[in-house]
Amino acid sequence: MSTLRITDGQVLLPDMRVVDADVLVDREEGGILDVGRDIDADADETLDASGGLVMPGLVNAHCHVAMTLLRGYADDKPLDAWLQEDIWPAEAELTAEDIRAGAELGMLEMIKSGTTAFADMYFEVPTLVDAVDEAGLRARVGHGVVTVVKDDEGAQVDIDESLSVAREYDGAADGRLSTAYMPHSLTTVGEEYLRESVAEAREDGVPVHFHANETTDEVDPIVDERGERPLEYADDLGMLRPQNFLAHCVHVDESEIDLLATRGAAAVHCPASNMKLASGMAPVQRMLDAGVTVGLGTDGAASNNDLDMFDEMRDAAMIGKLAADDASAVAAGTVVEMATRGSANAIGVRSGVVEPGANADLIVLDLDAPHLAPAHDLVSHLAYAARGSDVRHTVCDGQVLMRDREVLTMDEAEVKERARTHARDLVARAEDA
Amino acid sequence: MSTLRITDGQVLLPDMRVVDADVLVDREEGGILDVGRDIDADADETLDASGGLVMPGLVNAHCHVAMTLLRGYADDKPLDAWLQEDIWPAEAELTAEDIRAGAELGMLEMIKSGTTAFADMYFEVPTLVDAVDEAGLRARVGHGVVTVVKDDEGAQVDIDESLSVAREYDGAADGRLSTAYMPHSLTTVGEEYLRESVAEAREDGVPVHFHANETTDEVDPIVDERGERPLEYADDLGMLRPQNFLAHCVHVDESEIDLLATRGAAAVHCPASNMKLASGMAPVQRMLDAGVTVGLGTDGAASNNDLDMFDEMRDAAMIGKLAADDASAVAAGTVVEMATRGSANAIGVRSGVVEPGANADLIVLDLDAPHLAPAHDLVSHLAYAARGSDVRHTVCDGQVLMRDREVLTMDEAEVKERARTHARDLVARAEDA
Numbered sequence: 004m005s006t007l008r009i010t011d012g013q014v015l016l017p018d019m020r021v022v023d024a025d026v027l028v029d030r031e032e033g034g035i036l037d038v039g040r041d042i043d044a045d046a047d048e049t050l051d052a053s054g055g056l057v058m059p060g061l062v063n064a065h066c067h068v069a070m071t072l073l074r075g076y077a078d079d080k081p082l083d084a085w086l087q088e089d090i091w092p093a094e095a096e097l098t099a100e101d102i103r104a105g106a107e108l109g110m111l112e113m114i115k116s117g118t119t120a121f122a123d124m125y126f127e128v129p130t131l132v133d134a135v136d137e138a139g140l141r142a143r144v145g146h147g148v149v150t151v152v153k154d155d156e157g158a159q160v161d162i163d164e165s166l167s168v169a170r171e172y173d174g175a176a177d178g179r180l181s182t183a184y185m186p187h188s189l190t191t192v193g194e195e196y197l198r199e200s201v202a203e204a205r206e207d208g209v210p211v212h213f214h215a216n217e218t219t220d221e222v223d224p225i226v227d228e229r230g231e232r233p234l235e236y237a238d239d240l241g242m243l244r245p246q247n248f249l250a251h252c253v254h255v256d257e258s259e260i261d262l263l264a265t266r267g268a269a270a271v272h273c274p275a276s277n278m279k280l281a282s283g284m285a286p287v288q289r290m291l292d293a294g295v296t297v298g299l300g301t302d303g304a305a306s307n308n309d310l311d312m313f314d315e316m317r318d319a320a321m322i323g324k325l326a327a328d329d330a331s332a333v334a335a336g337t338v339v340e341m342a343t344r345g346s347a348n349a350i351g352v353r354s355g356v357v358e359p360g361a362n363a364d365l366i367v368l369d370l371d372a373p374h375l376a377p378a379h380d381l382v383s384h385l386a387y388a389a390r391g392s393d394v395r396h397t398v399c400d401g402q403v404l405m406r407d408r409e410v411l412t413m414d415e416a417e418v419k420e421r422a423r424t425h426a427r428d429l430v431a432r433a434e435d436a
Numbered sequence: 437m438s439t440l441r442i443t444d445g446q447v448l449l450p451d452m453r454v455v456d457a458d459v460l461v462d463r464e465e466g467g468i469l470d471v472g473r474d475i476d477a478d479a480d481e482t483l484d485a486s487g488g489l490v491m492p493g494l495v496n497a498h499c500h501v502a503m504t505l506l507r508g509y510a511d512d513k514p515l516d517a518w519l520q521e522d523i524w525p526a527e528a529e530l531t532a533e534d535i536r537a538g539a540e541l542g543m544l545e546m547i548k549s550g551t552t553a554f555a556d557m558y559f560e561v562p563t564l565v566d567a568v569d570e571a572g573l574r575a576r577v578g579h580g581v582v583t584v585v586k587d588d589e590g591a592q593v594d595i596d597e598s599l600s601v602a603r604e605y606d607g608a609a610d611g612r613l614s615t616a617y618m619p620h621s622l623t624t625v626g627e628e629y630l631r632e633s634v635a636e637a638r639e640d641g642v643p644v645h646f647h648a649n650e651t652t653d654e655v656d657p658i659v660d661e662r663g664e665r666p667l668e669y670a671d672d673l674g675m676l677r678p679q680n681f682l683a684h685c686v687h688v689d690e691s692e693i694d695l696l697a698t699r700g701a702a703a704v705h706c707p708a709s710n711m712k713l714a715s716g717m718a719p720v721q722r723m724l725d726a727g728v729t730v731g732l733g734t735d736g737a738a739s740n741n742d743l744d745m746f747d748e749m750r751d752a753a754m755i756g757k758l759a760a761d762d763a764s765a766v767a768a769g770t771v772v773e774m775a776t777r778g779s780a781n782a783i784g785v786r787s788g789v790v791e792p793g794a795n796a797d798l799i800v801l802d803l804d805a806p807h808l809a810p811a812h813d814l815v816s817h818l819a820y821a822a823r824g825s826d827v828r829h830t831v832c833d834g835q836v837l838m839r840d841r842e843v844l845t846m847d848e849a850e851v852k853e854r855a856r857t858h859a860r861d862l863v864a865r866a867e868d869a
Contacts, residue, residue, distance in 0.1 A: 075816035079767040278754035281763040308820035321711035330714040334512040377859030383508035387741035392825040426810030
C-alpha cells in the first residue's frame with residue numbers, strides 16, 4: 004500500500020468538533036485509512052498541516068464549469084433576458100475546444116479554492132470527462148437536454164446523447180467520474196421526453212439532475228397549465244426519487260418541501276446565482292427542518308461570478324437568515340455541513356467527511372491570515388471569514404492536486420492564457436453572428 | 437518634492453473607464469499629481485503595477501474596528517440578543533489595550549484587503565487615534581455615546597467625552613485623522629442630549645454620525661411614541677445635514693428617503709451586517725435614484741465577519757437586486773462607485789477617485805488570479821469576483837503601506853499574536869464576570 008500522511012494539523016470531524024489529529028490516506032484506493040495523532044504508520048508522502056485545519060474538500064453540487072469562459076460577460080440582467088440576449092447566443096458559438104478551455108479554468112479555480120468534487124450539466128461531455136480526468140477532480144457529469152426549441156428529430160438526438168453519455172462514462176477516471184441524466188428543467192423539456200427518458204435512466208440506475216423552481220417564470224406556467232405545482236408534476240413523472248437532485252428550489256411551497264422530504268430527492272441551493280439574477284430566496288431552513296437533503300452549488304461562473312465555495316457558504320448563511328427572517332437560521336455549522344456532507348449526499352459521492360472509509364477528498368486550510376484571527380470559533384470562520392485563497396493543500400482521491408498553493412495537475416499559466424484566448428475569440432464570433 | 441510613481445498598470449478612472457496609465461504621487465502632500473502614460477517626471481520611489489489595476493483605495497464608511505477582537509465570538513443571533521447576551525458583556529470587560537489590539541488587527545486586515553480609509557465609532561478614541569497614526573491609514577473617528585442606560589451624570593460624561601474627542605483630534609496625524617460627533621442611535625441617546633450636543637457639534641463644524649433605522653425595533657418605538665418616522669425626528673433635531681452620515685438606513689420609507697436626499701445627509705449601507713443579523717434589506721437602488729449619497733461599510737467584524745470591502749461590494753450588489761426584485765439594480769459599476777467615491781463623500785474625505793488633486797489613497801489589484809480570468813469586464817470583476825487577497829500594493833496619503841503583500845507599517849505576526857492573546861484573556865474575563 005502507498006500512503007499519504009497529513010501531519011500536525013487540527014481536523015474538522017463530521018460532528019463539527021475540531022481536534023488535533025493526523026490523517027492517513029491510501030493513495031492507491033483513494034480512501035481515508037485513519038484519523039488521529041498516534042497513528043503508527045510510515046507514510047510514502049507527507050503534507051504539512053501545522054497551523055492549519057484539515058477538512059473535507061468542498062463539494063459543488065451544481066455547476067456548468069465550462070461557463071467560466073463567460074465570467075463577467077453579461078451581468079446585472081434577469082435570468083430570462085440574460086439567457087436569451089447574451090448567454091445562449093454566445094453558447095451557440097462554443098466549440099469543444101472552448102468548452103475544454105473554460106472547464107480547465109474553472110477546475111483550476113476549484114482546486115485553488117478547495118473544491119474537490121462537483122456536479123456538472125453542460126454539452127460536449129466527452130471533452131469534459133477528459134479534462135476532469137487530467138485535473139484529478141471528482142465529478143458527476145451529464146449532457147443538458149433542452150427539447151422545447153427543437154423539432155422531434157433534434158429533440159431525440161439530444162435525449163439519446165444524454166442517455167448514452169450517462170451510460171458510457173459512469174465509473175470512468177478510476178471511479179472519479181460518475182454520471183447523471185440531465186434534462187434541463189420541467190419547462191424546457193417536453194413531457195413525453197421527460198417521461199420516457201427518466202424511465203430509461205431509472206432502469207439504468209443513473210440519477211436524474213435538473214433545474215427546478217428557480218424563478219416564478221418556471222413555476223407559473225406549470226401551475227396555470229396543469230393545475231399542480233412543478234414538483235407535483237415532477238413527482239408524477241417519477242423524477243423525485245432518492246439519488247436524484249434538483250438545482251435551485253427557490254420557489255417551493257410547503258407541499259413541495261414535504262414531497263422532497265418524503266421521496267428522498269435532494270435540493271441544491273445556489274444562493275449567489277439566486278441573488279445575482281434576483282430569482283429569489285430559497286426556504287433553506289424550512290427544507291432542512293423538513294428533513295430534505297440540501298447541498299450547495301455555485302451554478303455557472305457567469306451568474307456568480309466565481310466558483311469559490313467559501314463565498315457560497317457565506318452567501319447561504321446570509322441569505323438563509325433573511326429568507327427565514329431569523330438571524331439564528333442557517334447557522335455556521337449548517338452551511339459547512341451543506342457544502343461538505345450535504346452536497347456529497349446530494350450528488351451521491353462518499354466524500355464530505357473526514358473519517359476512515361470515506362473518499363480521501365481533503366483540503367488543508369491555512370489559519371494564519373489576519374481575517375482568521377482571533378480563533379474564537381473555527382466553524383464560524385469557515386462560514387463567515389475564510390475564503391478560497393486560504394487553502395494551502397488540496398487532495399482528491401488520495402492524490403495531492405495542490406501543494407502549498409502550487410497546482411500539480413495543471414499548468415496554471417497555460418490554462419489561464421488558453422482561457423483568455425478562447426474567451427476573446429468566442430466573443431468576437433458571437434458579435435459577428 | 438518627493439514623488440512616487442505607480443508604473444505600467446491599467447487605471448480605473450472616476451467614470452469607470454479603464455485605461456493604460458501611470459500615476460504620479462506627491463509623497464509629502466499625499467496627493468495625486470498626474471495620471472497618464474507619458475508623464476515626464478523622475479520619481480523617488482516606484483511601485484510596479486504591471487498586470488494589475490490601479491484603483492482608489494476602498495473606503496469603509498461604517499466600522500467599529502476594535503470589535504475585530506470579537507470576530508466569530510457570537511454568531512447566528514438577532515441584533516438585540518446578540519448585543520445584550522454577548523457583545524455588551526464582553527465590551528464591558530474591554531481595556532484600552534484590548535481595544536488597541538483589536539484595532540491593529542482590523543487595520544492590518546484593511547491594509548491587506550485594500551481599504552485605505554474608514555469611519556469608526558467606538559470607545560477609547562485616543563488609543564485608536566494613536567494606532568491609526570502608526571498604521572498609516574486615514575480615518576474619521578468618534579466616541580460612541582449611549583445615554584439611556586445611564587444616570588444624568590454618567591450620560592453627561594459620555595456626551596462631554598464625545599464632544600471633546602471630536603474637537604481634539606480633528607486634523608491629527610498630518611491630517612489623516614478627522615472626527616465626528618457620534619451619538620449611537622436615536623433610541624439609545626435621550627432627546628435632550630441629542631438636541632444640545634448636536635447643536636454644539638454643528639457650531640464646531642464637526643459632522644454627526646449615528647446608526648439609523650437598522651431594525652424595525654429601532655423604528656417602531658419612535659413611530660409609536662412620537663407619531664413620526666425616525667428620520668423625521670432626526671430632522672427635527674437638526675441631524676440630517678450635509679456632512680452628516682447615517683449607518684444602515686434599512687427600514688426607511690419613501691418620505692425618509694426624500695428627506696435624506698433633500699437635506700444632503702448620506703446613508704452608509706452595511707449589507708453583510710444587515711443579512712447576518714437578519715435586520716432586513718435596505719432600499720439601496722431607491723436611495724440612489726432619489727439622489728441620496730450612499731456609502732458602503734462593513735460594520736464591526738463581529739457581525740460580518742470580515743473587513744474585506746470586496747466582499748461588501750459583492751454583498752451590496754447581491755442583496756440590492758433582491759431588495760429591488762430586479763437583477764439590473766445595484767449593478768457592478770454602482771457598487772464600485774459606492775465603495776470608493778460614495779463612501780469618501782459620505783465620510784467627507786477627498787479620496788475614492790484616481791485623479792489629480794485627490795488624496796493619494798490607492799491600491800493595485802493583481803489581475804492574474806484564475807478567478808479574474810478571462811477579462812470581459814474589469815468593473816464586473818471588482819464587484820463580483822475580486823477579493824481582498826488580490827490586492828498587491830496599498831498606498832495611503834502617498835505612503836506605501838503594503839508592497840507585494842508585505843505590510844510595511846505593522847509587524848503582521850506581532851499584531852496577530854497580540855490580538856489572539858487579548859481575545860483569549862477578554863473571553864476569560866467576560867465568562868468570569
